[in-house]
Amino acid sequence: MDNVTVRQGESATLRCSVDNRVTRVAWLNRSSILYAGNDKWCLDPRVVLLANTKTQYSIQIQDVDVYDEGPYTCSVQTDNHPKTSRVHLIVQVSPKITEISSDISINEGGNVSLTCIATGRPDPTITWRHISPKAVGFISEDEYLEITGITREQSGEYECSASNDVAAPVVQRVKVTVNYPPYISDAKSTGVPVGQKGILLCEASAVPSADFQWYKDDKRLAEGQKGLKVENKAFFSRLTFFNVSEQDYGNYTCVASNQLGNTNASMILYEETTTALTPWKGPGAVHDGNNGAWRRGGCAWLLALPLAQLARQF
Numbered sequence: 001m002d003n004v005t006v007r008q009g010e011s012a013t014l015r016c017s018v019d020n021r022v023t024r025v026a027w028l029n030r031s032s033i034l035y036a037g038n039d040k041w042c043l044d045p046r047v048v049l050l051a052n053t054k055t056q057y058s059i060q061i062q063d064v065d066v067y068d069e070g071p072y073t074c075s076v077q078t079d080n081h082p083k084t085s086r087v088h089l090i091v092q093v094s095p096k097i098t099e100i101s102s103d104i105s106i107n108e109g110g111n112v113s114l115t116c117i118a119t120g121r122p123d124p125t126i127t128w129r130h131i132s133p134k135a136v137g138f139i140s141e142d143e144y145l146e147i148t149g150i151t152r153e154q155s156g157e158y159e160c161s162a163s164n165d166v167a168a169p170v171v172q173r174v175k176v177t178v179n180y181p182p183y184i185s186d187a188k189s190t191g192v193p194v195g196q197k198g199i200l201l202c203e204a205s206a207v208p209s210a211d212f213q214w215y216k217d218d219k220r221l222a223e224g225q226k227g228l229k230v231e232n233k234a235f236f237s238r239l240t241f242f243n244v245s246e247q248d249y250g251n252y253t254c255v256a257s258n259q260l261g262n263t264n265a266s267m268i269l270y271e272e273t274t275t276a277l278t279p280w281k282g283p284g285a286v287h288d289g290n291n292g293a294w295r296r297g298g299c300a301w302l303l304a305l306p307l308a309q310l311a312r313q314f
Contacts (some may be wrong), residue, residue, distance in 0.1 A: 016074030022078035094167035116160035181261030182206035191272030202254035212237035
């Protein structure tokens with residue numbers, strides 16, 4: 001028995017070789033007659049006669065579907081005795097993901113179970129991988145992906161791929177969000193002279209994003225307080241002093257919190273004293289418009305002459 005393999009939606013041609021001794025020919029699908037000679041017996045418009053010659057008797061099934069798969073028989077009647085030849089039609093189907101887990105949000109340390117179900121002929125191979133710069137290769141070659149004690153580094157998108165070499169693999173993704181309490185990664189003390197602008201910065205990572213609050217000693221600082229600006233973003237909070245005074249110096253605490261917990265860090269705004277240097281604007285002094293610096297190279301020759309005259313006197 002010969003095999004004829006086609007993809008779903010394509011046309012399948014079934015051929016039967018004959019000779020001049022043949023008196024009757026027919027194509028059958030199991031026990032149903034499709035064609036007998038030039039006469040069509042089936043009602044399916046997709047089945048058509050391609051050739052009925054002295055050497056070949058062939059039919060075509062158009063827009064093939066999975067229910068067309070199976071054995072087909074060419075029955076040939078000669079003057080001596082009947083004979084048959086069989087063809088098995090194989091229908092290949094591109095992979096299709098029929099069920100996949102929804103996006104999920106879970107607290108750090110919890111367990112995750114992802115499912116990806118796909119159909120196709122032949123049965124598709126299913127793989128899972130983590131879409132992450134640090135991820136290497138597949139993390140599962142099964143319909144199910146189990147993650148025990150998930151960490152924040154394992155958050156992100158997970159891609160399910162179904163392939164069976166009939167067509168390009170099909171992929172779908174599931175987003176896994178891992179929630180964890182705030183962690184302050186950067187909080188540094190800052191020195192600022194009186195009368196200058198000062199900034200204290202507090203950076204924190206958290207999912208969901210942290211809410212920030214600022215305290216000086218035990219007193220909470222409010223947005224809009226005179227001379228202060230509190231700017232809160234998803235991952236940091238900035239406390240700005242527009243004109244630092246003696247009263248502003250001291251210990252400040254940044255508190256970051258979300259539904260899972262809170263943390264805090266202390267920093268100091270302290271007085272930084274600097275010696276102001278007045279640029280020399282004597283003869284030959286040149287102001288550099290690019291960086292505001294004063295250059296004295298042009299006055300070197302002015303100093304050289306008096307020094308030479310002084311040396312001759314001694």
